[in-house]
Structure formats: structure tokens, C-alpha cells
Amino acid sequence: MHWLLSGPLSIEKLTVNITGLPASLQGKKLVQLSDFHYDGLRLSEEMLEKAIALTNEAEPDLVLLTGDYVTDDPTPIHQLILRLKHLQSRSGIYAVLGNHDIHYKHAKAEVTDALTSIGIHVLWNEIAYPLGKELPLVGLADSWSREFNPVPVMNQLNPDIPRIVLSHNPDSAEILQTWRVDLQLSGHTHGGQIMIPGIGPAMFFYEKLTEKIPSKVRRRVPFLQENISVVKHWEWAQGFHRIGKNQLYVNRGLGTYLPGRLFCRPEVTIITLRGD
Template sequence: MHWLFTGHLRVDKITVKIADLPVSLEGTKLVQLSDFHYDGLRLSEEMLEEAIALSNEAEPDLVVLTGDYVTDDPTPIHKLAQRLKYLESRYGIYAILGNHDIHYSHSQAEVTDAFTRIGIHVLWNEIAYPLGTELPFVGLADYWSRDFQPAPVITQLDSAIPRIVLSHNPDTAKILQQWRVDLQLSGHTHGGHIVLPGVGPLVFHYKKLLKKLPKKLRRWVPFLLGDFSKVVRYWEWAQGFHKVGNNQLYVNRGLGTYRPGRLFCPPEVTVITLISQ
């Protein structure tokens, strides 16, 4: 999609406090990339190349990918994998799958295989220890899949140990409140696409706005054309950092862009620095 509709790629740098973070992991740097929708339409080769370059420039300890690498047809994943093999990090690349990555019955296997071939670790209800046993990474199955069952995974961990959870859909933060989640990394929402400065994502407010518009004008409101309530329930978590109960959630705005495009919601590369609380 043309940059006029997507906006320029932005690097968002955040610092997150983690309780009980080991001294040896103080200052650990993660890069999060999400929602590529690499299908020849929604993400340009130029922006993908820039995102990889910016990630490498950050010199991360770990790169995490939080889902939706393709849109429907999984075939483009093979070409995308050949691009992503140029990502650099000290301790590897870990990924989870989004709802679009399991669209067809064969999609999950094809996406997983393409990533595994280039050394990207795909987590599906699994725990990994790329930075050591003192900071596990939990990768959950997509929220809309039958396999989304966080309890058997998370309860394997001692509650005294900090952990980072990768879960594509931020709505899962509501469910995950019952367990310790020091940082949940999600995507899925694309930040809401259209954001009103000082107000937030338009989709969060559009029902109220529609009531104030004449009926003849309502059909021209972009969000009326699709049922965005089916994307997520908690649009207030559409992007950025949030406290959900005792847990912490960060939602990446993604790289890919759907029509009608983005407004005040640029695609994002997130650089996350972990410090002790």
C-alpha cells in the first residue's frame, strides 16, 4: 500500500519495569514486530526492508514476532521468511501465530515450517528460555483457535518467577489477569488505523459519533462498513502500554495496512528495554 495511506514507519522506544528481574538481565533489549500481512498489497517491500534495518540498528538481545505474517493465503510466507532471515539478535527470534496465520487448515503448518527452516522459533502454547531460566517466554496459541488454553501452560511456572507472554490478540489480557504476567506483547488491532489526536482510536468512539451524524452521512463512516466489534472487544487497548489489573500489556500497531489506511497511527517497530522494578 502506498505510503500516503500507511504513514511513515516509526520506532517506538519504551522502558518496562519487571519485578524480580535478575541483575544479569538488567537493560535487556527486545524488538517487537507484528502484523505484517505480507500479501503483495498491505506491506511494501520498502517498508519491510526498513523495518528489518531499524530492528538490526537497535542491536536487540531478542526479536519477538507477534503474529499475522500473511493475510489469507499462506503461500507468501516463504518469500517473507527469506526477508526475515536477515533479522539480527543476540539470542534468536521467537514468534507466535495470529488468526490470519491459521486461516486455512494447512496455514499453521506452512507458516511454522517456513519460519523453522530459517531458525525462527514458533511457540504454540509453549515456554521458551532464550534468556535463561530466570525469565521464561510464554507463547500462546491464537485466541480464536481451539488450542487457546493458557492455564496448562502458565501454571507450569513458579509464580515467583517473572515471565513475558506473547499473545497475538490483546483481548486475552482480560483472561490472563488471573496469573502473573509481567509483560504481555500483542498486536492484532493495527492500532485502530484511524486515531484522533487527544481522543484515541476512532473505532473506540465511532458508535457515539454515528448517533450524532445524519443518517445519510453514516454510511460514509469507514468503520460502519465492517463490524469492528468482532476484531477485539477492548478497543481501549488498541495500541501502546496498559496496566490490566496487576499485569502489563503492550500492543504494537503492526506493519501492514488495510483500507481506508492509517491516520495518526503509523506502522511500528517497538524497542523495549527491561529494567528492574
């Protein structure tokens, strides 16, 4: 994707307060990357290289990837991992899959195997402990998957223990209010791609408009069918949100679809953990 259509890469830095965070984890630094859509069309090599360099410069304790490494055909994952293998983290790199990573038959296995081959831990309804037992990391199946079922995973955790949850689609935050989620990291929305200053994502109004267009017409017009119902909660399209007692951060992603981005730059997110 040409830089004129995506805008320059942005570094977003935030501090997240977590109740009950152990002293040993105070100041731990996480870097989140999301929505690469690496297929030669939606992410330039230059931006990807810069995102990896900025990640490594941050010297993170943990790198977290929140899905959509490819767009349709999973084959480009084999080129993407040649770049991602340069990511550096003290306690490892953990990932979940997005809806595009499971779109084609066998895509889930191919993307998972490729990421695993370079030491990235892919979580699919699993719990990991890269920072120790005092701060579990939960990775959920994509919410559009038939395997999305947080109940048996989340119920394994002691509610007195803080946790971080990776879930590609931010809409899952609505369901996850049943449990304690000290920090949910999501992507999927690309931040809305086109933001109307002071109003919000243009996609919200676009979806409302296209809902009124007959399906026979939508199928004949490029982009109308593909982008319907990206998310329910466009108010969570990017940035930090409190959802009940839980906390959600939505990364704007690196990849860009046509017609491009406006007031919605691609991002690398650097998160510092603090006790509340």
C-alpha cells in the first residue's frame, strides 16, 4: 500500500493500571502489532521494517500480535515470517489469529504452523504464562469462528488474579464482561480507516447506508458486500476503552484496504503496566 493511502506509521504509548499487579511486574513493557494483511497490496515492506525496528527499539518484555497476518490466500505468511523472525522480546512473542487467517480451508493450520516455526506462540482458546503465574495471558479463537467459546477458558482462572486477553475482534469485549479482563488487546477494525474528526469512523455511517441497499445491488458494487458488519461496536474502533469494569485497547493495525486511511494512521502500540 502506497504511503499516501496509509499515512505514516504512528507510535502510540500508554500506561495501563492493573489492580493487584505484583511488584515484580511493575513497569513491564508490552508491544502490540496487529492486522498486517501481508500480501503485497496492503502493507509496504518499508512500513513493516520500520514497525519491527520500532518494536525492537522499545526493548519489550512481551510482543503481542492480534491477528490478520494475511488477507485471503495464506501463502504470503511464509514471506511474512521471514520479517517477523527479527522481532525481539525478553519473554517471547505471543499471537492470536484473526478472521482472515482462518478464511480459506487449511489457512488456520498453515498460518499457525508458519508462526510457530519461528518461535511465535499461537494461542487458540489457551492460557499461557510468559510473565509468570501472577499474570496469565489468554488467547481466544476469533469471534467469527465456530470455536469461539471463552467460557471454558476464562472459567479456569481465579477471579482474584489479573489477566491479559488477546482477542482479534473488539466486539468480544461485550461478551467478556462476564469475567475479569484487566486488559484486552484487539485489532480487526483498522481503526475505522477513515475517521471524521469530532464524529467518529466513517464506516459506521457507511454500514448504515449500505444496509438500506438491496443485496442484489451490493453484490454488483465493489467493496459494498465485503465491508458489511465489520463490527457492531464502532465506538470501540480504536484506542483505549473501559467496558464495564474491564479495559480494552484496540490497535489501528498496519495493513490498509482501499480507499485508504484518513486521520487514522497505522500504529505500533507500546504499553507499560502499572499497579492500580
